[in-house]
Amino acid sequence: MQxxxxxxxxxxxxxAYFFLYAFLGWVxxxxxxxxxxxxxxxRGFLCGPVCPIYGVGVTVILLLLGDFVEKPWAVFxxxxxxxxxIEFLTGWILETFFHNKWWDYSERKFNIKGYICLEFSVLxxxxxxxxxxxxxxxxxxxxxxxxxxxxxxxxxxxxAALLAxxxxxxxxVLRLNSGLKDIDGVETAVQAMKFGSDFIGEHIAAxxxxxxxxIESAKETAEEKRNLMIDALVKKMPKRILxxxxxxxxxxxxxxxxxxxxxxxxxxxxxxxxxRRAERKRHE
Numbered sequence: 001m002q003x004x005x006x007x008x009x010x011x012x013x014x015x016a017y018f019f020l021y022a023f024l025g026w027v028x029x030x031x032x033x034x035x036x037x038x039x040x041x042x043r044g045f046l047c048g049p050v051c052p053i054y055g056v057g058v059t060v061i062l063l064l065l066g067d068f069v070e071k072p073w074a075v076f077x078x079x080x081x082x083x084x085x086i087e088f089l090t091g092w093i094l095e096t097f098f099h100n101k102w103w104d105y106s107e108r109k110f111n112i113k114g115y116i117c118l119e120f121s122v123l124x125x126x127x128x129x130x131x132x133x134x135x136x137x138x139x140x141x142x143x144x145x146x147x148x149x150x151x152x153x154x155x156x157x158x159x160a161a162l163l164a165x166x167x168x169x170x171x172x173v174l175r176l177n178s179g180l181k182d183i184d185g186v187e188t189a190v191q192a193m194k195f196g197s198d199f200i201g202e203h204i205a206a207x208x209x210x211x212x213x214x215i216e217s218a219k220e221t222a223e224e225k226r227n228l229m230i231d232a233l234v235k236k237m238p239k240r241i242l243x244x245x246x247x248x249x250x251x252x253x254x255x256x257x258x259x260x261x262x263x264x265x266x267x268x269x270x271x272x273x274x275x276r277r278a279e280r281k282r283h284e
Contacts, residue, residue, distance in 0.1 A: 025054025
């Protein structure tokens with residue numbers, strides 16, 4: 001693997017850089033969201049501690065730079081073009097084939113379909129310049145610490161783990177889409193029943209009881225039943241992806257994503273209340 005070259009990099013370097021930068025990208029994402037959200041979120045499309053878009057991006061940039069790797073202007077320009085192209089392609093593939101939009105820059109200026117925007121493209125360029133100038137020399141030394149056999153074995157294990165992760169994640173996405181479809185079905189049925197009950201109930205109540213309290217009570221009961229049904233469905237869904245991508249939207253089931261997130265918030269609120277009750281009991 002270390003004797004087979006593609007451009008200026010050996011096959012071993014390509015895979016080693018991919019995995020290392022995919023891991024470092026994941027670390028950066030987790031750290032950023034820990035600061036901004038105040039909690040740990042397992043970022044990334046896959047289950048493992050990797051964000052492949054970073055690994056692919058940096059490795060492709062290193063391959064393209066070749067002998068230009070020591071020219072900052074070339075690093076910056078390629079750092080803008082390549083990550084932007086990869087981000088656009090990845091966003092398009094995920095929405096086209098999985099029917100979900102995993103991030104959205106639509107509210108930022110100079111964006112294209114919400115997949116990319118000028119602001120983040122420039123930030124990509126600066127980030128790549130920093131990585132190539134400051135981080136990569138250290139990563140390169142680390143990669144060559146392992147011998148030929150050891151390094152090849154480690155890369156092979158990582159490849160096997162990545163393949164397994166891709167399969168597991170694909171199954172999770174299919175389950176997620178199936179769960180969103182079920183939630184959509186519940187919401188449609190509930191809204192239909194609610195419309196009928198509201199129409200009949202309002203006229204009967206107006207004619208007999210002349211009170212709005214009972215109408216509101218009936219509406220609240222229907223809402224509670226709807227929430228219980230959705231909560232039961234969300235319990236069975238893989239929620240990691242929804243947590244990892246706060247801006248995720250579904251092209252097929254847009255309302256279901258909102259309802260699923262609301263259910264997750266209710267579950268989190270219940271857990272906090274149960275935790276407080278348990279702490280009070282310990283202190284009594």
